Amino acid sequence: MALLLVLALAFPQAILRAPDPAPSLAAGISAEAWLIYDDSYDLEIASFRADRPAPMASTTKLMTALLVVENADLDDEVSISRRAQATGHKQIYARQGETWAVGELLEAVMVVSANDAAVALAEHVGGSVGEFVELMNERASELGLNDTSYANPHGLDAGGQYTSARDLLTLAREVMTHSTLASMALRQEALLVRGDGTAQRRESTNELLSWFPGAIGVKTGWTTGAGDVLVAAAERDGRRLYAVVMGSTDANADASRLLEYGFTVFGTAERRLVPLMEDRRLARALRATLSEDVVARLAHLRGLDKREEAPWE
Template structure:
């Protein structure tokens, strides 16, 4: 329910800091009415650290330990892919070394001496979470695993990661190999800006070069959310004994893109799904004032003056914030009447107002002139 605080429009000028307006490009996002919208609380999840982010409105929606440095498992491979995409050509031919083929754990079963296109290795890396593909990419791009790791840490500094450090390209547990949920979010957002990265992480299954013995290679993504969560865009899963289950997930509904980062979970798909559902349900674009709406009225000696909204005013808020929205009418520093939307004590939007005053009543002189004209018409006087 909106609480309206109406401040009388006097000549008093108040200096205010304007809130950022909703971008015109967001016009396709449906708005919600404020009335009858029940507040929702964040879900209980098993993850020890998590972060829910609205990328459309550039806002952190909820989090737990988002800046805590933790083992990240195969979400490491997002950074591996970013370095490769920046430093090599997709059509590069990569010869698989014995060390890459022998790395172990999650694999696409590379064979020493095989030649793969870099793009195929990237698909194996991000879809199948192949450790052997990670090391093959690293050795091709930098000449050695150590050299590639330096490139990973250099890129981490370049994109502003604050609680991350890399020791390998695949994510197997290693001392000094860690990231925070916030840093993983930033890596994912950077990756999704690359159309090749975005296409691969959103793919459910793919075929790969046949094995040397002629056997077909087919891999299905490790990210079950692509099949189970409406609007899922993919990203990256991970698991090690040290990291637990991890996932960086993204989904889009009604023009809004959300990211959920889950670390140290016992059920990463359920946790990410719950967080994404909460983000889409509990937050939205609320219509506070409609264009042409009479926001306030004030009686005076000559009638009622109406304050009419010059435009629609939509604000992004949580269902909890929506119950605490105030409308405040004041003069801006330019001397123009405005309606300000506040949630708590924070200004979250404003639009201008038109003051529509009543038509003046005819004076005594006007009345005599009207009566004289009527008399002349009635008697046919020119």
């Protein structure tokens, strides 16, 4: 601690200089838009075109899943419609007339990214797909997702369906407050049971769960129009980070690079020095020499508002 005190006074800018994500970090990211966020400190670490609307692919299902847990019982029974059965691409091959529990279909949405399950749940909660989409857009407005618009519950390419990396982050954080969804986001496979008792075992579409240290979710997506989309979350030593990538050619590589950067590079000096801010003399000395962005970052990490706390005045 004494050494940090001496170094902080002698070389404050050198110690506290924030790592510059560009060009070194950005150069290795293929995504057209991305964001890395420290949930533990409520702090955006770095971003690129994070507010630009773009197709979201199956990350759409985060909103579908959220509305289901907010409006349905997991034990409710759902009868599969012709429309649900006919929804192509990623499927659990639910057949018209079959009965499934909401919980099984929800797991299929979160783990397998099943489009037929998403439509079945939308019809169950909204009465029809169209009415459910209205609920999706209403909930988006409530969450402040100002760069988001939904046209279907599954994410297949459609006009009027888009979001931004920042909006996806907000949505994912809300989803992860629900223990049911957080648990499903973590699963590497799902055992899905039909109403008649027959079952199928399916692997998660989120490959990071199997190899990235600390990965806990959240949702994958891919379409021709959207490219590779991924909302990834990981925890290490009690610290949670989110990475969002959109329009990527390799979302796993991009997200893992962003998360690793957040865990191993960003903020290590700041977190060591934050306790020193309890010393009023040191706090004022540093305040006089540090740039405003560094002061704001330290204040945020410490959980203070520098405009109100005396040591920062």
